[in-house]
Amino acid sequence: MxxxxxxxxxxxxxxxxxxTLGLSLTAFVLGGLTGLALLFARIAxxxxxxxxxxxxxxVFQGTxxxxxxxIIFFGSSLIGLELSPWLAAALGLTLFTSAYLGEIWRGCVExxxxxxxxxxxxxxxxxxxxxxxxxxxxxxxxxxxxxxxxSVQVVKGTAVTSIIxxxxxxxxxxxxxxxxxxxxxxxxxVALGYFALCYPLSVFSxxxxxxAHGTRAH
Amino acid sequence: MALVRIDGLxxxxxxxxxxxxxxxxxxxxxxxxxxxxSGSGKSTLLRSINGLERFEDGLIEVDGERLHAGQTNLRDxxxxxxxxxxxxxxxxxxSAGQNVMLAPEVVKKLPKAECESIARAMLAKVGLAEKFDxxxxxxxGGQQQRVAIARALAMQPQVLxxxxxxxALDPELVSEVLAVVKTLAAEGMTxxxxxxxxxxxxxxxxxLVFMHEGRIHESGAPDTLFTRPRTPELANFIGxxx
Numbered sequence: 001m002x003x004x005x006x007x008x009x010x011x012x013x014x015x016x017x018x019x020t021l022g023l024s025l026t027a028f029v030l031g032g033l034t035g036l037a038l039l040f041a042r043i044a045x046x047x048x049x050x051x052x053x054x055x056x057x058x059v060f061q062g063t064x065x066x067x068x069x070x071i072i073f074f075g076s077s078l079i080g081l082e083l084s085p086w087l088a089a090a091l092g093l094t095l096f097t098s099a100y101l102g103e104i105w106r107g108c109v110e111x112x113x114x115x116x117x118x119x120x121x122x123x124x125x126x127x128x129x130x131x132x133x134x135x136x137x138x139x140x141x142x143x144x145x146x147x148x149x150x151s152v153q154v155v156k157g158t159a160v161t162s163i164i165x166x167x168x169x170x171x172x173x174x175x176x177x178x179x180x181x182x183x184x185x186x187x188x189x190v191a192l193g194y195f196a197l198c199y200p201l202s203v204f205s206x207x208x209x210x211x212a213h214g215t216r217a218h
Numbered sequence: 219m220a221l222v223r224i225d226g227l228x229x230x231x232x233x234x235x236x237x238x239x240x241x242x243x244x245x246x247x248x249x250x251x252x253x254x255x256s257g258s259g260k261s262t263l264l265r266s267i268n269g270l271e272r273f274e275d276g277l278i279e280v281d282g283e284r285l286h287a288g289q290t291n292l293r294d295x296x297x298x299x300x301x302x303x304x305x306x307x308x309x310x311x312x313s314a315g316q317n318v319m320l321a322p323e324v325v326k327k328l329p330k331a332e333c334e335s336i337a338r339a340m341l342a343k344v345g346l347a348e349k350f351d352x353x354x355x356x357x358x359g360g361q362q363q364r365v366a367i368a369r370a371l372a373m374q375p376q377v378l379x380x381x382x383x384x385x386a387l388d389p390e391l392v393s394e395v396l397a398v399v400k401t402l403a404a405e406g407m408t409x410x411x412x413x414x415x416x417x418x419x420x421x422x423x424x425x426l427v428f429m430h431e432g433r434i435h436e437s438g439a440p441d442t443l444f445t446r447p448r449t450p451e452l453a454n455f456i457g458x459x460x
Contacts, residue, residue: 118270120309122268122300125321141311
């Protein structure tokens with residue numbers, strides 16, 4: 001089996017990087033949209049909506065991502081739905097991401113001073129108008145850095161999906177390690193791949209954090 | 219008919235009975251100053267008038283808009299009631315002009331050009347015509363509070379509520395804000411204000427309402443109340459601030 005060249009290894013790993021990137025982007029975009037809905041539910045005036053969103057967040061933050069993936073992947077086949085590893089992975093990571101983003105963003109919304117709610121309420125703005133024109137623009141500024149920071153967690157979280165058979169970077173790596181008998185080289189390259197994806201994000205996040213603190217509020 | 223009518227208002231904060239049956243009428247063009255010690259319920263009463271505080275019992279009516287206990291639809295009422303806060307509460311991400319334009323544009327759905335001319339007129343009224351494009355953090359406290367007044371006026375409220383609007387200001391900035399309020403009063407604006415500026419309350423107010431332990435303890439013409447308080451509590455209060 002040693003007719004696999006280093007170039008073959010790198011080429012296959014690069015393919016894996018693309019799948020990891022694709023899964024991360026999918027989870028981040030869909031998770032962001034779901035997280036936004038969760039945020040609105042979490043601060044809604046309807047009590048049952050708030051409780052439902054809270055329960056959702058508790059469940060997905062309080063259990064390992066791996067268990068969530070198992071339950072989605074194996075559970076779906078129990079009820080007769082054959083989800084491909086890709087679909088199960090995308091669904092699992094989306095749910096996971098939405099729970100965290102919803103909660104991060106709620107914190108940002110709640111850090112906007114109460115006086116902003118009162119002033120906009122006294123001007124007769126509805127709840128959604130308050131959010132759209134007054135609260136979210138201010139919360140967004142606070143949210144950018146922790147959101148980009150969390151995206152690093154999403155990228156690393158995709159590694160777990162290799163266990164349900166989705167062929168991303170880690171899965172590609174283990175298959176190559178088995179074929180080449182060079183696990184140290186292969187997994188070293190795998191780690192390098194993750195680092196190449198995550199490092200720019202964390203640098204970006206740090207820079208945003210600094211500029212959010214250093215500049216004026218508008 | 220009175221512009222603002224408050225009937226039998228009761229409010230609790232937990233087990234604390236903060237408003238114990240308030241009855242109050244405010245006529246159109248009247249300037250009412252609410253005075254009293256902290257904790258007497260004057261701010262809570264003021265904040266009830268535009269629904270920022272819920273109440274358990276009673277009725278508030280402003281220019282025909284009724285507000286019942288537990289009511290959640292406040293949009294019509296709030297369009298008739300403007301409010302200015304102690305901490306200004308300007309929107310920091312919007313310029314002074316945008317702060318003033320926001321509600322006419324979003325709530326009244328007026329065309330943008332019209333909102334802008336309203337905003338310019340209102341800022342001119344409070345003496346800040348040249349600050350249309352300035353952001354709140356570029357303005358002094360007194361200027362911010364004047365923008366906040368312009369913002370409330372842009373909705374053409376029937377009554378303006380002022381909640382200790384000079385308490386957060388440096389002493390030298392108080393007079394510019396009071397001058398604006400005085401002009402509004404002279405133009406016939408109906409005002410209900412919680413204030414610690416007794417001299418101002420006496421000068422501008424038509425009616426003084428002294429609150430004590432959740433009740434209206436005494437009310438009437440400012441001069442009468444200041445010179446001939448009928449209750450020892452009011453005499454005491456006046457004595458303590460002079």
